Amino acid sequence: xxxxxxxxxxEGEDPVTSTVIRGVIDEVVxxxxxxxxxxxxxxxxxVSRGLxxxxxxxxxxxxxxxxxxxLPLFIFAWIVGTAPIWILPAAVGGGWKAWVWYVQAxxxxxxxxxxxxxxxxxxxxxxxRAMEAVLSNLWIDQGETTYFHRKWKGQVRPIFxxxxxxxxxxxxxxxxxxxxxxxxxxxxxxAQYPEVELVEVEDYASKFKFDPDVYTVYAQDYRYEPRSDxxxxxxxxxxxxxxxxxxxYKVDPLAEIIESMSNIRxxxxxxxxxxxxxCKDYRRKPKGSWFQTESxxxxxxxxxxxxxxxxAVGDPExxxxxxxxxxxxxxxxxxxxxxxxxxxxxxxxVGVRGVYIASPEVFNPAGYFAVKWIxxxxxxxxxxxxxxxxxxxxxxxxxxxxxxxxxxxLHTRRFFDCYRRRSHFYSPYILPHNMMSTEVIATIWxxxxxxxxxxxxxxxxxKKAEPPPNLPK
Numbered sequence: 140x141x142x143x144x145x146x147x148x149x150e151g152e153d154p155v156t157s158t159v160i161r162g163v164i165d166e167v168v169x170x171x172x173x174x175x176x177x178x179x180x181x182x183x184x185x186v187s188r189g190l191x192x193x194x195x196x197x198x199x200x201x202x203x204x205x206x207x208x209x210l211p212l213f214i215f216a217w218i219v220g221t222a223p224i225w226i227l228p229a230a231v232g233g234g235w236k237a238w239v240w241y242v243q244a245x246x247x248x249x250x251x252x253x254x255x256x257x258x259x260x261x262x263x264x265x266x267x268r269a270m271e272a273v274l275s276n277l278w279i280d281q282g283e284t285t286y287f288h289r290k291w292k293g294q295v296r297p298i299f300x301x302x303x304x305x306x307x308x309x310x311x312x313x314x315x316x317x318x319x320x321x322x323x324x325x326x327x328x329x330a331q332y333p334e335v336e337l338v339e340v341e342d343y344a345s346k347f348k349f350d351p352d353v354y355t356v357y358a359q360d361y362r363y364e365p366r367s368d369x370x371x372x373x374x375x376x377x378x379x380x381x382x383x384x385x386x387x388y389k390v391d392p393l394a395e396i397i398e399s400m401s402n403i404r405x406x407x408x409x410x411x412x413x414x415x416x417x418c419k420d421y422r423r424k425p426k427g428s429w430f431q432t433e434s435x436x437x438x439x440x441x442x443x444x445x446x447x448x449x450x451a452v453g454d455p456e457x458x459x460x461x462x463x464x465x466x467x468x469x470x471x472x473x474x475x476x477x478x479x480x481x482x483x484x485x486x487x488x489v490g491v492r493g494v495y496i497a498s499p500e501v502f503n504p505a506g507y508f509a510v511k512w513i514x515x516x517x518x519x520x521x522x523x524x525x526x527x528x529x530x531x532x533x534x535x536x537x538x539x540x541x542x543x544x545x546x547x548x549l550h551t552r553r554f555f556d557c558y559r560r561r562s563h564f565y566s567p568y569i570l571p572h573n574m575m576s577t578e579v580i581a582t583i584w585x586x587x588x589x590x591x592x593x594x595x596x597x598x599x600x601x602k603k604a605e606p607p608p609n610l611p612k
Contacts, residue, residue, distance in 0.1 A: 242293025
């Protein structure tokens, strides 16, 4: 019998096959607790890691309580007796972390955000490479000059957001930025796209008020899977858009995304948000001294490339035939090409999220399923990566996870709060992010060329031109 997830009526999940049963047995026999929690409990039964660990802790606590009848008094005595040892470090560490959260939140709160709508011209023939140049100019790391600025004044790197929305099939493209960075944002766009217009508009996300009696919502983030962030998705390079072919020959993956968003009913809405900031992630350098660090983005790519090369060469002792063969598989060649090409471009920390909104009468599985897998045109999970739906409403697969829709509505409200704040990297919402190059971001968001004929895109009929140079000043 098909089950119904909270707030959404849909078809039943895939049946439990023999392959699934063999996987469960393998997880149990291997005694790999992490694999069992993430696989059987998480993916198959929908039990969260937190719930499982709580039940495990409660069970062990019950056994310990049985062995020590006065367990509460025993624990209290230990806490009080050892307080002189742990209370000062705990207070200093917790207080410092709370201070950093406070000053960062105060700094971000005092930054006014503005939303600029990108008005598309009738004629636009540039490839996504132009958008990549725009993003390169937005790779800004100002604000975190010194330790004093970061930890005492709470300054953070500038945050930007590229957004696509469909209100009943009417497409809109937006750029969100701080008011202090409006000029650099406009200059970056006009330098590559002089035909477009950037117009400040009212924030649609702040204007929207969620009411569970009026709207049914399905929201999710998109995460890189099944591999690490070193592997990109299929970018416009793979679609040969960097060669600027004629419009009738272009195969732009963004066309499928836009068409999917615009092909909805008047009572439906689809929002997609790509929030990003300059990537400054570091990690401890492998085989280096204990205090030596390196760029996490660069280090991950170099590690993966080296791993692929070792796999291609193999072990000559076990496979003697490899001593005279140095030809890599096609997938290995493409993996190395894609990773090393992206290694030479500016990296960003990126959060991608999408939401499907409709009235309860119109809400249907086909609508939210299209949003759930809207990034499939750029997916290559065979040997690169794909953007899979995760978080928010995605984990709700079984009725016992949310019997009365309380958690569903709570997640919805938190999602919209996170969306309108354009929050992803700092308090109050610190979420797992993807590391993407300018090439990847430019693939999933760029001003659509004239070859994309989706009727939902409104284009300005007039053509812009430079004024005569001899006009009086």
